[in-house]
Amino acid sequence: MSDATSKIFTAPSQLATNAYDYIIVGGGSAGCVLANKLSSNSALTVLLIESGSNNAGVAAAQIPLLFSQLFHTKNDWDYNTTPQDALAGRSLYWPRGKILGGCSSMNAMMVTEGAGSDYDQWTKEGVTGWTFSDLKPIFRLLEDHVPRDSTQTPHSARGVGGPRSTGYGNLSPICSAYLQAATKVGIKYNRDVNTGENPLGGTEVMTFVSTQGASKGQRSSSATAFLTEDVLRRSNLTVLCETSVLRVIFSESEGSPKASGVEVATSPDSETFKIQAKREIILSAGAINTPKLLLLSGIGPEEDLKKVGVPVVYNSAVVGKNLLDHPTTGSITFRAKPGATIDWHLSQVGGQEAAMKLWMETGKGVFSSNVAETTAFFRSTDVKEHPGMAGKYPIIPVDDWTSGPTAPDVEVIGAPTGFIKHGSVPVVNGFTLFPILLAPQSHGFVQLKSSDPWAAPIIDPKTFSHPNDVAIMTRALRLCLRIARCAPLVDQLEIVTDVDKSDFLWLGSRDPDLVTDAELKEHIVNNAETNYHPAGTARMGTPDTGVLDSHLRVYGVRGLRVCDASALPTLPAGHPDITVCGIAYLQAERMLADESY
Numbered sequence: 001m002s003d004a005t006s007k008i009f010t011a012p013s014q015l016a017t018n019a020y021d022y023i024i025v026g027g028g029s030a031g032c033v034l035a036n037k038l039s040s041n042s043a044l045t046v047l048l049i050e051s052g053s054n055n056a057g058v059a060a061a062q063i064p065l066l067f068s069q070l071f072h073t074k075n076d077w078d079y080n081t082t083p084q085d086a087l088a089g090r091s092l093y094w095p096r097g098k099i100l101g102g103c104s105s106m107n108a109m110m111v112t113e114g115a116g117s118d119y120d121q122w123t124k125e126g127v128t129g130w131t132f133s134d135l136k137p138i139f140r141l142l143e144d145h146v147p148r149d150s151t152q153t154p155h156s157a158r159g160v161g162g163p164r165s166t167g168y169g170n171l172s173p174i175c176s177a178y179l180q181a182a183t184k185v186g187i188k189y190n191r192d193v194n195t196g197e198n199p200l201g202g203t204e205v206m207t208f209v210s211t212q213g214a215s216k217g218q219r220s221s222s223a224t225a226f227l228t229e230d231v232l233r234r235s236n237l238t239v240l241c242e243t244s245v246l247r248v249i250f251s252e253s254e255g256s257p258k259a260s261g262v263e264v265a266t267s268p269d270s271e272t273f274k275i276q277a278k279r280e281i282i283l284s285a286g287a288i289n290t291p292k293l294l295l296l297s298g299i300g301p302e303e304d305l306k307k308v309g310v311p312v313v314y315n316s317a318v319v320g321k322n323l324l325d326h327p328t329t330g331s332i333t334f335r336a337k338p339g340a341t342i343d344w345h346l347s348q349v350g351g352q353e354a355a356m357k358l359w360m361e362t363g364k365g366v367f368s369s370n371v372a373e374t375t376a377f378f379r380s381t382d383v384k385e386h387p388g389m390a391g392k393y394p395i396i397p398v399d400d401w402t403s404g405p406t407a408p409d410v411e412v413i414g415a416p417t418g419f420i421k422h423g424s425v426p427v428v429n430g431f432t433l434f435p436i437l438l439a440p441q442s443h444g445f446v447q448l449k450s451s452d453p454w455a456a457p458i459i460d461p462k463t464f465s466h467p468n469d470v471a472i473m474t475r476a477l478r479l480c481l482r483i484a485r486c487a488p489l490v491d492q493l494e495i496v497t498d499v500d501k502s503d504f505l506w507l508g509s510r511d512p513d514l515v516t517d518a519e520l521k522e523h524i525v526n527n528a529e530t531n532y533h534p535a536g537t538a539r540m541g542t543p544d545t546g547v548l549d550s551h552l553r554v555y556g557v558r559g560l561r562v563c564d565a566s567a568l569p570t571l572p573a574g575h576p577d578i579t580v581c582g583i584a585y586l587q588a589e590r591m592l593a594d595e596s597y
């Protein structure tokens with residue numbers, strides 16, 4: 001263990017003091033950024049508390065291809081939703097990172113900023129200071145970009161020298177074939193969807209995978225980027241892992257209640273400790289655990305708090321409401337021709353060993369794959385020319401809920417492997433199309449089940465409960481079936497025709513002209529899952545609509561902020577890691593520049 005990582009403590013009894021200027025709760029995407037930035041001022045003492053373990057040495061958090069091996073392990077909160085009415089009563093598995101780096105240590109490493117209008121629309125809701133022009137320069141500061149080659153965006157248009165590596169990892173030929181096939185149904189190729197101006201089109205996925213230096217081929221998470229050895233050596237920064245914050249403590253004083261400390265413990269049976277915050281507490285525990293902590297601390301809808309016997313500190317009607325997510329319809333799986341996919345290569349004798357050797361020596365090859373190697377962003381309203389059965393199934397009408405004319409409402413990942421039920425179903429030689437809804441109207445909630453801080457909360461996302469969400473994805477599914485029948489992708493697939501509905505190849509086997517809308521909807525009901533982007537549960541807004549003001553301060557109390565995916569009023573049309581990190585970075589800059597901010 002190096003000097004720096006030995007500074008990561010694993011029990012509150014090991015701490016030298018029990019008072020810090022800032023206490024950050026949760027060392028995930030946002031928490032690691034905040035810890036880095038705030039402790040860059042040596043006059044401030046900062047404590048970062050994380051429930052999970054140190055990320056160092058966790059292979060599945062390091063090797064891109066293996067991210068789903070973290071699911072259902074001790075590094076996963078392993079949440080489940082309530083039975084979903086619109087999905088035949090199925091409960092959905094919701095993985096969440098419980099490890100330094102949080103979800104950025106377990107995610108699929110896709111870098112997508114969404115459309116500029118996704119951020120700009122927040123101003124209409126009374127949220128100021130978070131437009132795309134505020135955040136775009138921060139996104140560039142965060143990244144250290146390495147283009148794949150001269151056909152990719154030049155260095156100058158992206159960020160260079162920032163803490164988080166962005167670049168292009170493994171690209172399987174079958175995924176390139178997918179992007180070419182997508183152009184045949186009108187989805188243009190876009191070499192860089194991360195400019196804010198034009199996020200539409202098919203593209204090789206930019207990833208948070210390092211492509212140079214000693215860490216080449218490895219995941220670049222918020223922990224590896226922001227809690228480097230140099231940062232961990234700072235005497236004013238303390239990182240406490242394997243310790244959970246149970247609630248925020250408020251002091252009785254004049255005016256509104258003041259958040260003065262946190263109660264922590266390492267397990268349900270262990271002793272509890274109180275740690276004092278001299279300035280502020282910042283909750284960065286993620287979109288499920290942040291509202292849970294607010295509720296456990298007495299901030300939330302009065303009626304809900306009373307039901308579970310939590311004394312009310314501030315009656316805030318919106319805490320835990322507005323649970324947003326980007327759901328997927330579930331995979332469309334195809335059988336590929338031998339040799340075309342990652343799982344075929346790994347299934348060959350000696351295949352795994354050879355691939356691992358390549359990855360260790362060069363950082364390249366299939367172990368550097370983030371699975372989601374290519375993707376296509378489009379607007380369902382642009383899909384006008386593909387009715388089913390020569391017009392018998394006309395294009396379903398949909399409402400446009402996007403933030404503006406360049407914002408997509410659908411994304412379809414093309415992956416060179418099977419990815420069924422979160423990667424838990426073994427597939428040999430599978431190719432996956434993975435459709436994701438980016439502008440969902442179905443909103444749910446997070447609520448306490450009991451006042452026990454160790455109990456999982458109630459998570460009810462109401463996935464696909466809004467008919468427009470189903471209509472958009474029914475269109476998207478038919479389009480996916482068409483793409484799969486276009487060259488050159490179709491040449492790499494073995495499309496079967498006679499499989500049973502219970503077979504995972506069934507939907508892919510259906511002819512886009514003959515499959516009925518009812519069958520497409522049935523696929524959604526039986527296969528929809530989360531695409532892992534919960535947000536909005538402690539959203540910024542006005543005192544009526546939000547939990548937080550535009551400075552991320554919790555309404556009704558003092559000394560308490562929230563900075564993580566919960567704070568987003570709506571989800572940008574992409575994958576939220578970079579957005580969350582950008583918000584944390586800018587928030588910390590503002591706090592460092594102005595003490596009264």
Ligand SMILES: Cc1cc2nc3c(=O)[nH]c(=O)nc-3n(C[C@H](O)[C@H](O)[C@H](O)COP(=O)(O)OP(=O)(O)OC[C@H]3O[C@@H](n4cnc5c(N)ncnc54)[C@H](O)[C@@H]3O)c2cc1C
Pocket residue numbers: 025026027028029030031049050051052095096097098099100101102103104106107108109110111112243244245246284285286287289290293531532533534563564565566575576577578580
């Ligand atoms: C499987 C998966 C794939 C994804 N793929 C992508 C992708 O490819 N690209 C992308 O941009 N986004 C992706 N996401 C989403 C993205 O990673 C998250 O939106 C983002 O990381 C959320 O950041 P956060 O800071 O809000 O929360 P998190 O990163 O979840 O951090 C919260 C941290 O708080 C800790 N914590 C919680 N409760 C407590 C407590 N009581 N006390 C102490 N610590 C606590 C947690 O253990 C965790 O470390 C994915 C997510 C998952 C799960």
